[in-house]
Amino acid sequence: MRDLFYDLVRRNGMAVSIYLMLAVSLWVFILIILPQLTMLDYSFRFNLPPAKIGGPEDVYTLEQYRYFFQGSGASDGLNTLDIGILFKTLLAAVFVTIFDLIICYPVAFVLAKSSTGAKARLLVLALIVPYWINEILRAFAFRILFGATGVINETGMGLGLWDTPIDFIRQDVALYAGLAYAYILLMIFPLYNAIESLDRNQIEAARDMGANWWQVHAKVVIPYAKPGIASGMTMVFMLTSGALAAPQILGGPSNLWFTQLVYQWFNSGGNWPRGSAYAMVLLIVCIALVLLVMRLFKVSIGEIKQ
Amino acid sequence: MTKEISLEHVWVEFGEFTAVHKANLNIAGGEFFSFLGPSGCGKTTLLRCISGFQEPTRGKVKIGGEDMRGVGPNKRPTALIFQNLALFPLRSIADNIAFPLEVRGVSKKNRRKRADELLELIALPGQGDKKVSELSGGQKQRVAIARALAVEPDILLLDEPLSALDLKLRQHMRTELRAIQKQVGLTFIYITHDQGEALTMSDRIAVMNKGKIEQIGDGKAIYDHPTTSFVASFVGENNVLDGTVLSNDGKVMQIDAGLGTPFAVENHPAGGPALAPGDACHLFVRPEALRLSKDESAINQFSTNFVTEEFEGNMRHIVMNASGKDLKLSLINDGTNAIEANAPVKLDFAPGMGIALKPGELASA
Ligand SMILES: Nc1ncnc2c1ncn2[C@@H]1O[C@H](COP(=O)(O)OP(=O)(O)OP(=O)(O)O)[C@@H](O)[C@H]1O
Ligand SMILES: [Mg+2]
Numbered sequence: 001m002r003d004l005f006y007d008l009v010r011r012n013g014m015a016v017s018i019y020l021m022l023a024v025s026l027w028v029f030i031l032i033i034l035p036q037l038t039m040l041d042y043s044f045r046f047n048l049p050p051a052k053i054g055g056p057e058d059v060y061t062l063e064q065y066r067y068f069f070q071g072s073g074a075s076d077g078l079n080t081l082d083i084g085i086l087f088k089t090l091l092a093a094v095f096v097t098i099f100d101l102i103i104c105y106p107v108a109f110v111l112a113k114s115s116t117g118a119k120a121r122l123l124v125l126a127l128i129v130p131y132w133i134n135e136i137l138r139a140f141a142f143r144i145l146f147g148a149t150g151v152i153n154e155t156g157m158g159l160g161l162w163d164t165p166i167d168f169i170r171q172d173v174a175l176y177a178g179l180a181y182a183y184i185l186l187m188i189f190p191l192y193n194a195i196e197s198l199d200r201n202q203i204e205a206a207r208d209m210g211a212n213w214w215q216v217h218a219k220v221v222i223p224y225a226k227p228g229i230a231s232g233m234t235m236v237f238m239l240t241s242g243a244l245a246a247p248q249i250l251g252g253p254s255n256l257w258f259t260q261l262v263y264q265w266f267n268s269g270g271n272w273p274r275g276s277a278y279a280m281v282l283l284i285v286c287i288a289l290v291l292l293v294m295r296l297f298k299v300s301i302g303e304i305k306q
Numbered sequence: 307m308t309k310e311i312s313l314e315h316v317w318v319e320f321g322e323f324t325a326v327h328k329a330n331l332n333i334a335g336g337e338f339f340s341f342l343g344p345s346g347c348g349k350t351t352l353l354r355c356i357s358g359f360q361e362p363t364r365g366k367v368k369i370g371g372e373d374m375r376g377v378g379p380n381k382r383p384t385a386l387i388f389q390n391l392a393l394f395p396l397r398s399i400a401d402n403i404a405f406p407l408e409v410r411g412v413s414k415k416n417r418r419k420r421a422d423e424l425l426e427l428i429a430l431p432g433q434g435d436k437k438v439s440e441l442s443g444g445q446k447q448r449v450a451i452a453r454a455l456a457v458e459p460d461i462l463l464l465d466e467p468l469s470a471l472d473l474k475l476r477q478h479m480r481t482e483l484r485a486i487q488k489q490v491g492l493t494f495i496y497i498t499h500d501q502g503e504a505l506t507m508s509d510r511i512a513v514m515n516k517g518k519i520e521q522i523g524d525g526k527a528i529y530d531h532p533t534t535s536f537v538a539s540f541v542g543e544n545n546v547l548d549g550t551v552l553s554n555d556g557k558v559m560q561i562d563a564g565l566g567t568p569f570a571v572e573n574h575p576a577g578g579p580a581l582a583p584g585d586a587c588h589l590f591v592r593p594e595a596l597r598l599s600k601d602e603s604a605i606n607q608f609s610t611n612f613v614t615e616e617f618e619g620n621m622r623h624i625v626m627n628a629s630g631k632d633l634k635l636s637l638i639n640d641g642t643n644a645i646e647a648n649a650p651v652k653l654d655f656a657p658g659m660g661i662a663l664k665p666g667e668l669a670s671a
Pocket of ligand 1: 320323325343345348349499
């Protein structure tokens with residue numbers, strides 16, 4: 001920390017360095033640490049009317065977490081509904097992440113290795129431009145696209161592929177498509193960065209030594225791009241499991257996303273401590289899952305930031 | 307096992323630009339063949355045609371008599387060693403060497419065995435578990451060679467593999483490369499823009515310029531009997547004089563180079579196209595072919611003045627001026643070649659040591 005500061009001073013002068021340190025510390029503290037700590041604190045409290053807050057009943061408790069695991073029943077049955085939703089959310093997020101990886105890897109590879117200057121810039125622009133549109137608008141666009149009278153049903157029926165409109169919304173196709181699309185850039189760019197720095201000769205050398213295309217990717221490109229893959233997957237997974245807009249708009253009526261539960265507790269439920277506890281559960285489970293997977297694939301956090 | 311390679315009228319065009327211009331040549335099995343030429347002359351492109359990364363626009367590449375069109379780099383009996391070696395940094399040395407076996411589905415045990423054999427060959431026994439980053443430049447070099455040899459290719463293609471090494475190591479690796487080639491008996495096709503490298507290692511050399519093969523021959527032929535002005539000026543040091551052919555009796559030409567009496571220059575059967583009286587020509591005389599005249603009546607004698615000297619210990623590199631033209635002169639430092647700075651000095655050269663060629667493009671210094 002001190003070395004970092006001296007290094008900054010040497011490069012930018014005292015005033016700028018102090019400003020930078022203060023700005024960064026404040027940013028991290030006010031925008032990240034403080035809200036999370038408050039949430040953590042909330043999650044260990046009872047949901048009390050304002051009058052009683054700070055009173056003798058305002059003590060720390062595990063009640064909110066107990067509720068998540070056991071529900072309202074006083075018996076020790078499991079809260080299968082909420083736990084089930086959490087697992088379904090995680091499973092769906094994993095699925096979306098893998099799906100994104102599968103579609104983004106070829107795009108990133110072509111972008112990084114096969115296209116030249118101007119063409120690559122155009123491709124990148126084409127990828128970015130749709131994201132100038134607000135996330136909610138994009139979600140609604142998907143709803144229209146996948147709706148009963150949407151383009152997909154119209155074309156499908158027009159071509160005679162099916163003859164009654166398919167309910168993509170109820171079947172969650174729209175939701176998965178929307179989620180997969182929502183964070184695609186966060187998968188492409190880390191992959192692109194990683195693959196871009198791979199020496200083209202490595203690929204050709206592998207080819208020359210008899211590797212077919214599949215082997216070139218499996219044995220040379222993917223091992224090299226592993227940190228990029230890990231960081232893309234982490235980001236997409238975390239954001240997908242924490243997404244709210246897409247599930248609200250595109251989710252089928254019977255299918256709740258875990259974030260929607262959190263939202264309900266905060267909002268219509270009016271129970272902030274319980275909402276906080278649910279949010280904490282989601283955060284911790286997600287981080288644990290990411291760390292576990294990174295361990296399995298032998299990627300360290302240090303590698304990722306490179 | 308070795309295979310002959312032939313290029314038949316190979317052209318490579320990138321849009322408007324012609325990178326290889328009608329290359330024609332045969333390389334015998336087991337030969338050490340070099341391509342020598344300045345940067346950008348198309349050497350790498352030609353090598354990529356042989357290895358399969360580049361399809362010729364026109365013409366044929368044949369290996370062992372078989373037309374290679376449409377055969378991918380992974381299906382050709384060639385192994386390419388890249389200029390930057392392209393070792394895989396995430397794999398151990400042994401895994402690097404065994405990569406070609408791995409993609410062919412050879413078992414782990416046999417791969418390791420072969421890798422150990424090859425490590426023995428390149429004099430790095432027992433170092434298979436090291437990382438690539440733990441090796442020195444010369445060791446990496448040898449690992450790249452071992453990796454290329456792992457599946458016993460018929461032809462080894464080397465694209466300036468020594469250019470990244472320092473001088474000492476480069477000289478050492480030259481000897482080693484040649485030794486490995488003798489030992490394994492493969493065809494080596496070697497690219498370089500370093501003529502010393504080409505001359506010391508190769509059985510034959512193709513000198514290229516701007517996509518064209520200018521001359522093919524062994525080192526001695528290329529150096530002693532260049533057939534084009536480009537080759538004469540690119541390979542080794544050379545003095546060039548503009549001249550006119552006065553007569554040619556088939557054995558000796560008389561050439562007026564504007565330095566007093568005409569010079570007698572021998573025709574050579576292996577030299578360039580014959581010149582006829584009246585033809586303009588480039589007359590080349592190497593610095594070591596020029597000598598101080600000891601004898602007033604020596605043939606091809608002319609008068610010069612001292613300009614400057616560069617002392618190299620065993621050799622003295624001297625610049626003399628003859629009628630406004632600077633000429634380089636290399637003399638052995640044996641104490642017999644005193645030059646007076648302020649008096650005219652007579653130089654001469656043997657008729658067999660001058661080379662007269664049709665005027666053509668000269669290599670830029
Ligand atoms: N893919 C390509 N597209 C367009 N031009 C190319 C391409 N590859 C090579 N060239 C051009 O072809 C010419 C020959 O290139 P090449 O790489 O064969 O040169 P080289 O003799 O290997 O030079 P060096 O000694 O610098 O490696 C160069 O002018 C280069 O710009
Ligand atoms: Mg080259």
